[in-house]
Amino acid sequence: MPKQEGTTPFQETEALYRRLIEDWVGEDGAVDPAAIEVPQCSVDRALLATPEQALARCNDAEVAIATTTFGALPDRFVAEPIPTQPVQPKPYELIVVFVPEKQNAAHSHIEVRQEGSAEPRKPKSVMKQRIRDEVAATMRVTHRKPP
């Protein structure tokens, strides 16, 4: 389970919603890793939004909502050790941060940070893709706009 920040705690079972364009809707309800932004991925939290409300925020190209839960997200990513380097890179962590906006009270971020840092940080390419894959794997397409 990831760490969290913000005034209103996330419960382990709280759902998080992300809007998808058609290209990110995979087979059998899977979500394409390209849908995941690193180091900050916007989602709507279920405490303050229903999936229908999240779907209503879709622009005309966005067609579906993917759902994950706070507790399903991975928490930590350790890079492969580099034998030639005496100091190994710090692991990356996922932090879910509640950042309400004027137009969207449910707005939150899934952030990627290097361990011990308070700021989001974009990892190097291979780690970034691994994080995208693992976050997308926790998501399923749960709601679609009517045809």
Add this chain to the structure above:
Amino acid sequence: MTYFDPTCLQDIRAAGSSNVEYAGSQSAAGAPSATRAVPTHATHSVFALVVTKSSAAPRNIEAQPLQGRAVPDPTLHDRLRENGSTSNEIFPVDAVVARIRGFAGNGYRSSYGVAPGEWAIDTVTSIARMLCNSSLSEPRVVPMADGGISLVFSRAGRVARVDVTNEEDIVLTKRSNTELPPEYFEVARDDVARLLSEFFA
């Protein structure tokens, strides 16, 4: 009169070429009995028409090596088919390129993130052109939410993903089996075709 066999056109279209050069000729005595299109180079959409004479036709019409082009390799198409490919798996690169370029600027329409940048668009286009005459099937083209474009190839349960980012990285992800974790590699543009061929061989 220039003779053009419809079967040949089908071969060319199946092979995804929009850059067809007809190196045939004219015949006063009759149509050639057989024509076929063969790719002359694995990474370019250049074709020669190989035309053989019929018993009724007194003249032999042959393709000449195209000036400044690769020498035709009449066995390439056959070799691709022997590797499990069908002509349908040689993808229409111009359609793929149009789709890639369609995601530039306002063509990227998600409310999240940014459109693919010029480097990513040009690099993915170049990779698609390098692969179009390989035995790979047409890839899915997917814009990335944080900038970049992915090409996703799949065959017989294997999936390879080439992610080209706005940060000018190229990452190849190979997944042979859903039960096993994927493998990730940072790769150079010119290595992508070879690595994919090895993976799908």
